[in-house]
Amino acid sequence: MTVDAAPRVALLGVHGFGRVHLDGLLRVAGTGAVRVAGLADPRPPDPDALERVRALPGGADVPVLADAAELLDRVRPDVTIVSTPIHTHLPLARLALAAGSHLYVEKPPTASMEQFRALVAEAAAAGRVCQVGFQSFGSHALAHAARLVADGAVGRVRGIGVHGAWVRERSYFTRAAWAGRMELDGAPVTDGALTNPFAHATASALRVAGVADDAEVAVELERYRVLSPESDDTAAARLTVDGLPIVVAVTLCAPDQSPPRIVVHGERGRLELEYTTDTLTGRTADGAEVSGPPGRAPLLDNLVAHLADPAVPLLAPLAACAPFMHLLEAVRRDGPARPLPAEAVVLLDGRPVLPDAAALVRDCAENLSLFSELDPPWPAARGALAG
Ligand SMILES: NC(=O)c1ccc[n+]([C@@H]2O[C@H](COP(=O)([O-])OP(=O)(O)OC[C@H]3O[C@@H](n4cnc5c(N)ncnc54)[C@H](O)[C@@H]3O)[C@@H](O)[C@H]2O)c1
Incomplete structure (x- = not known):
């Protein structure tokens, strides 16, 4: 592709995760596969980022607007x-579609199922494609795990558990008005551990399970908060699809951070996938050890390749997010998370943590259980969990 024919890509939001996108955009622009069309953010980009944009061929003319x-x-x-x-x-995706643009929308794609269905319909009506920022969908290890499951390599799958224990400082929830909020000015936001930082956990598990875009997904939820102002920072969800339980148990209040893990419980084998590091291990029914192919295809490169040749499948198309959106919609309808009592929490270097949360979320994933079905290690929380 000549540089003049390379698609022109605009980036909306240049701070926070937008900085990761800017780096990715500059990387692909450096190969000549895309051109930077412009940047928009009410907060101007950092000087070093702007300098790198300006250093591109033609970069002096790239509009950078509020x-x-x-x-x-x-x-x-x-x-x-x-x-x-x-x-x-x-609203921003609609403006982009009206300008004739294809989309790469961060996850979760929208704040409600109603908005999701509107975006699917409007992108289709505009004849534009939409990639969603579930970057693990480009993972070769995840694709391999999904193939093994589909081929019956671990026998019938009894269930899939995902556990995640991360550390978030108070500043994560104070960085923006929408952080940890269910609504803002009466409009849904639906930001929480399950729907935002650990959205990848559920979306990746659904993909490993091979759940169809139009599958019926039943959702059970137990959502709690320690640091978050309104939504969950510690939660367990059980999604049931055609009798298959998928349990996702997560916390942002762990003493230490560890990579989240998807555990496939097969009747004759077991797979474990760390979807943030693309590490796949396990054993198949015939006793063979599994190890994952490393690496992942970046979603921007994939979108550009798809636009050049539609025979290249889009890795994270909007429609494929429908099963995940059942979880988000259930969270939205569930409303604010319940505060955990102060006795459940200890201070670690001034940060409130749940001391045994990592073990609890792991137990949920191992037993395909919600918190209340185990013996929570937060004695003071038992009343809240049971109540
Ligand atoms: N894929 C991932 O792993 C990943 C990781 C983190 C965040 N995210 C997603 O990225 C998105 C942004 O999250 P964040 O944590 O970076 O948020 P943030 O609030 O920290 O940053 C958002 C940026 O967007 C800008 N912005 C706000 N309104 C704007 C508008 N109308 N036009 C242009 N810019 C605007 C803000 O000024 C800010 O710079 C969310 O959807 C989040 O879920 C994805």
């Missing part, structure tokens, strides 16, 4: 990356 609508109207990009707060995804 207002996304003005940018889209001015540059009419081929592709728009939306890496902004969750509740702004749909």
Whole structure:
């Protein structure tokens, strides 16, 4: 592809995770496979980021604006990356579609199922594709795990458990007005551990299970908060699809951070996938050890390859997020998470933590159980869990 024919890509949101997108965009632009059409964020980019944009061929003319609508109207990009707060995804995606642009929207794609269905319909009506930022969908190890499951390599799957124990400082929840909120100014935001940082956990487990886009998904939830102002920072969900239980148990209040893990419980084997490190281990029914192919295909590169040749499948198309959106919609309807009592929490270097949360979420994933079905190691929390 000549540089002049390379798609022009705009980025909305340049701070937070937008910085990761900017780095990715500059990397692909450096190969000539895309051109930077422009950046928009009410907060100007950091000087070093701007310097790298300006250093590109033609970079001196790249518009960097505060207002996304003005940018889209001015540059009419081929592709728009939306890496902004969750509740702004749909309005910004609509502006991008109106400007004739394809989309790369961060996860979760929208703040409700109603918004999701609207975006699916409107992108289809506009004849534009939408990649969603579930970057683990580009993982070769995840694809291998899904193939093994589909081929029956671990026998019938009894269930899938996912456990995640991460550390988030108070500043994570104070960095923006929408952080940890279910709603803002009456509009859904649906930001929480299950729907935002650990959205990948559920989406990846659903993909490993081979759940169809139009599958019926029943959702049970237990959602709690320690640090979060409104939504969950510690939660367990059980999704049931065609009788298959998928349990996702997570916390952002762990004393230490460890990579989240998807555990496939087969009747004749077991797989474990760390979806953030693309590490796959386990044993199949015939006793063979499993190890994953390393690496992953970046989603921007995949989107560009798909636009050049539609025979290249999109790795994280919007429609494939429907099963995950059943979880998000259940969380939205569930409302604010329940506060855990102060006695459940200890201070570690001034940060409130749940001392045994990592073991508890692991037990949930091993037993395919919700918190209340185990013996929670937070004695003071038992009443809250049972109540
Ligand atoms: N794929 C991943 O692993 C991953 C990781 C983190 C966050 N995310 C997602 O990325 C998105 C952004 O999250 P964040 O944590 O970076 O948020 P943030 O609030 O920290 O940063 C968002 C940025 O968008 C800007 N912004 C807000 N409204 C805007 C608008 N109308 N036009 C242009 N820019 C606007 C803000 O000024 C800010 O710079 C969310 O959807 C989040 O779920 C994805």
